[in-house]
Every structure is written in structure tokens, then in C-alpha cells.
Amino acid sequence: MILIQETYIGPSKLEKAFILLIPAVFGAALGCFFPVIANWALTIPFVPFKGPIELIVSFNHLWVSVIAAVIGIIAGLFFSHYVFNEILEVYISEQNVRLRFKEKEESFEKKDIYAVYIENKHLIILGIDQNELYREQIDSKKAHVAEAFKNHGYHWTEEDPFKDQYQRWVEDHPDFPSHVNALLLARERAIQNNNHDEAKILRKDLAKLGVVIQDEEKRQYVRMI
Template sequence: MNETMIGITKLEKALYLMIPPVLGAVLGWFLPVIADWMLMIPIVPFKGPLEFVASFNSYWVSIIAAIIGIIAGLFFSQYIFNEILKVLISDQNVRLLMKEKEEMIEKKEISTVYLENKDLVILGVNGNELYREQIEAKKPLVEKAFKHHGYQWAEEDPFKNKYQRWVADHPHFPSHINALLSARERALQENQQEEAKILRKDLSKLGVVIQDDDKRQYVRMV
């Protein structure tokens, strides 16, 4: 199957692989020096562990800490890779991989694809939102990849004039929709981004499409 993959560039991948382990090694190597310096501060937390580190031979502590720092850096690099969206586009479907999970959307289900700020948005044939997630790839690269496989690309949301500001107990929406939107607005106000993201997906399944503007919700019903 002829697929185009978009995600991070080779240079970005190399930097993600190199920088965290190098930083971990540097911090580990200078750990005894950092511990000695922090012990000079009159009021310092974790004084016991710092004194424990400083009491050992600094050379061996530096070596061991540097190795631990490298390992921790590699784990952090792997975590970053899992958090970055990877998109595999073919003439038949779009596969979206993130956080060790994969979603697949058939081409026949997709009407339009566009970028909103850094979010990749995929709309269904009924105007419903099938997928939304932040993507690291640059817009020209994303646009070229989708167009290459025959997907309809838009420069902006084709329904941008169909949204209306949501307020509590909005008369145009059913009570269960208002309840979910109310819960999502609370999550936005309290900076609970993951909860707001989950509620957006729940609402999308009910035919509700949301645009956020400074913690305000603008909504359209499919």
C-alpha cells in the first residue's frame, strides 16, 4: 500500500533523541557539585538526601548519576515520541497513531481536512468532526500529503459561520448536550485540558462540533 507518513522531521527526531539524554548526562555528572552548592543555602528542602549524595566520592557519584541521567533521557525521548501524532495517509484511509493507540478513518467517510491553529481536523460527510489532534508537522507538508492522496483540503473550517456562542441552559440544545457543555466549560475554566478533550470527543459522537475561543465555547449541531 502506498502511504505517506507525516509527523516529525528527521532532524526533529534526531534532536529529540539526542537532547534529553545529553541533558540527563550533564545534570548527573554535576550532581555532586549541585548538591554541595544547594547545601550552602540556609533553608533548603531535601537536605538529608543532598547530604547523602555529597558524602560519597564525587567522581563515582558523577559517573553513576550520568548513566542514570542518560537512561532517564532516553525514556523521556520515547515518551515524547508517543505524545507526537503520526499520520499515515493512503488512497483508501487515514491512520492516526498517538500514545500507542491507532485510529483509522476510511476515505469514503471523510469530506474535508484542514488545520485549525496546530490542530489537524478531519470532518465527516455529514459535517461531523471525526478527528481533532495537535500535529507537529508544518501546514504545507500536511496539505501536500492529503492532496496527493485525493482528500479534500480546506484552508479553514468550511462551517465557520454556523457556530453560535454557548451559554448555560442554551434553548437551542437538548438538556443532556447542555449538561456536557457545562461540564466542559468548567474543565476549561479550571485548565483541565485532558478532561475538556475527552468531553469534546463525547460531544462529537452526539453530533456537536466545538470551537474554543479564550475558554469560550462556540457550538454547531450536525
């Protein structure tokens, strides 16, 4: 029997090279032509920051190009770092699943995972207690992700296996405890205000209380463990 080693889901080495190089090369090229761009900008009526631009143009163009190119490369590398942080990387083995996102790594043992599926481009991992262990956007193709999990013996489903257990949440819902209603209300306000980071944090807080949420537009559908 051939044992399948850890499977990686995320950008390939070639894709990582492009993500790293293209912004840096673009920044360098933009910097090299900065004196030309600055001279052109001065021909535009009412150009903003005209004084600083004129001052820069008055310097030696070669040194301006060199300095601007270096700044462009640094800016490109910072942009690449930001892009890398926004990509979910998944490592699947026979023992566990490791997930790396925004320089934070989380790991879940296979024995603690009930099901895995993708919903609205988000990878979702459910625990054996039917609670939501993990949810994050994934860029890889669904078929590729499904095959990787199946090859390692994880229970892959095409949709939420508990989709029929959700009910629409409204303020002061009689079926939920008051502290759960308070958090759901705070999350609804965050959604209405397009505060996605706060809504994400509140989702995790609610998951710890055994509350699983499905979002449809700006409506919350909830099931309790």
C-alpha cells in the same frame, strides 16, 4: 501513471534521533558533574536537603558520578518517550488516513472523510455526515500537511467549511436537547477550571451526539448535525 505511496507526516529520522539522544546525553553530563554541583550547593545558605546532599558528597566521587550518570540517562530516555507520545504522526494513503498519538492509533477510510483542515494548530477531519471525526494538535507546517492530503486526493480546505453554522452556546440553550446542554455545561466548567483533558473527553462525547464545537478563548460555539 505514478502512484503515490503512503505519505508520513511527523518528525524525521534525524529529528527522532535528536529527541532520543539529547536528553540522554544531557542527563549523563549532569550526572557526571553531580558531585561538583552538590559541593557547590552546600555553599548556599539554607540549601534544602542539606543532610542527604552531605551524605552523597561523602561517598566516593567516581561512583557517585557513574551512578548519577546512569540515572540521568534513564531519566533522559523517559523524557524522550514522553515527547514522542506528545507528537502526532499521520500516515496518508489513497485508501485511508492513520493517526498515531499517545500510543493510540486511529484510522479513517478515505470514502468516509468529507474534508480536512487545520484550525488553531489542530488537524481536523470531518466525516461525510459533516461531523468531526478527529481533532488533535499537529506540529508540522500547514503547507506541508495540505500538500500531503491534496496529493492523495483528499478534500483540503483552508478553514471550517461550516463556519457560518455555529452559534454561541449559553446555559439551557433552547435550540439544543437537555442532555446536550448538560454536557456542554460540564465542558464549560472544565474549560473554566483549565481541565483540558476533561474538556477534550467531553468534546468527543458530544461529537458522538452530532455536536461540533469551536472554542474562542473560553467560549463555546456549537453546530448540530
